[in-house]
Amino acid sequence: MNINDITIRLEKKEDYREVENLIRESFWNIYRPGCSEHYVIHVLRDDPAFVRELDFVMEKDGAIIGQNMFMKTVINSDSGGDVPVLTMGPICIASGLKRRGFGKALLDYSLEKAAALGFGAVLFEGNIAFYGKSGFDYARNFGIRYHDLPEGADSSFFLCRELKEGYLDGVTGVYQTPRGYYVDDGDVEEFDRGFPCKEKLKLPGQLF
Numbered sequence: 001m002n003i004n005d006i007t008i009r010l011e012k013k014e015d016y017r018e019v020e021n022l023i024r025e026s027f028w029n030i031y032r033p034g035c036s037e038h039y040v041i042h043v044l045r046d047d048p049a050f051v052r053e054l055d056f057v058m059e060k061d062g063a064i065i066g067q068n069m070f071m072k073t074v075i076n077s078d079s080g081g082d083v084p085v086l087t088m089g090p091i092c093i094a095s096g097l098k099r100r101g102f103g104k105a106l107l108d109y110s111l112e113k114a115a116a117l118g119f120g121a122v123l124f125e126g127n128i129a130f131y132g133k134s135g136f137d138y139a140r141n142f143g144i145r146y147h148d149l150p151e152g153a154d155s156s157f158f159l160c161r162e163l164k165e166g167y168l169d170g171v172t173g174v175y176q177t178p179r180g181y182y183v184d185d186g187d188v189e190e191f192d193r194g195f196p197c198k199e200k201l202k203l204p205g206q207l208f
Contacts, residue, residue, distance in 0.1 A: 006102065007059045008109050011067065015057055016045070019067050024195055026092035032208035033200035037090040039183055039191045044071060047180040051086070054114055058093070058106045066093040066102055068110045070122070071180065075144055077173040086114060086163075087178065088124045107134050111163065120167035123160045123175050136161045143172035 011019060020038040027035035044050050049072040058066035068091040074082035088110070093103045111134065114122065123139055139146070139160040146158045158175070162168055 005060055006065075006105065008056055008106060009059070010053070011055045011057045011069075015064060016042075018064050019057060021195060022064055022067060022094060023090055023092055024192075024198075026095055027090065028198055029201045029203055030206070032206050033202050034188075034192065034198070036183055036185075036188045037092075038195075039188045040181060041067075041069065041090055042191065043183060044069070044178075044180045047071065047178065049073065049178050049180065051114075051117075053117060054086075054110065056106065056110055056113075058102060060097075060102075065097055066106045067091065068106055070110070070114060070119075071178045073123075073176055073178045075123075075171060075173045075175050077171060079172075083168070083171055083173065084120070085175070086119050086122045088122055089126075103130070104134060107131070111135075111161065115163040120164045121160060121162045123158070125157050126159050128156065128159060131159055131161075134161070139175065142168045144168070145172075145174050147174050147176050 020042055023041060024035060024038040027037040029035070045055075051070045051072060054070040056068050057064045068088065070086045070088050073085060073087050075085055077083050091103070091107065093106070111122065123144060126136070128136065128138065136159040138156060139158045140155050142160050142162075144160060146155055149155060149158075160168070
């Protein structure tokens with residue numbers, strides 16, 4: 001990948017539909033029959049926890065080929081009080097351009113900007129094989145637990161990266177997913193009717 005071929009910039013209102021369609025195409029039938037991620041970002045843009053200064057798109061040859069966004073959330077500390085952190089996503093690259101370095105370039109740029117704004121850490125759900133290349137580790141190694149996850153359950157999906165070195169030193173507690181990520185299936189279905197029809201398939205490896 002030639003880094004000179006791409007531009008990363010903040011999302012604009014006129015990008016919204018193109019970005020939602022990109023997300024829909026990228027996530028369709030991956031984690032469930034169909035997907036909800038395009039509706040999730042549609043809702044999150046109006047959420048008070050949405051960080052507009054960290055809402056990015058990646059362009060190549062005049063077309064949007066990737067996006068990433070962040071939300072403010074907290075760790076409920078075992079010692080009392082809340083520790084402010086970020087969560088991330090949806091993040092995606094156009095299906096035909098995956099595994100070519102674009103995703104890592106977008107991710108690293110996004111994290112650099114988040115650090116520059118003074119945020120201390122990012123926690124989210126992802127694959128360590130990819131995100132580990134950008135400095136993420138298992139959140140359990142920081143003493144952070146995923147909300148509602150039974151003790152002893154597999155938490156390898158739950159990742160963390162400090163943006164400020166030592167930000168989570170001495171912190172143990174429970175991470176809280178922002179409420180805006182929880183959307184109603186009926187609302188997803190209604191929103192999806194505004195997009196071209198696509199077949200929903202139940203496939204091996206889907207989570208839902």
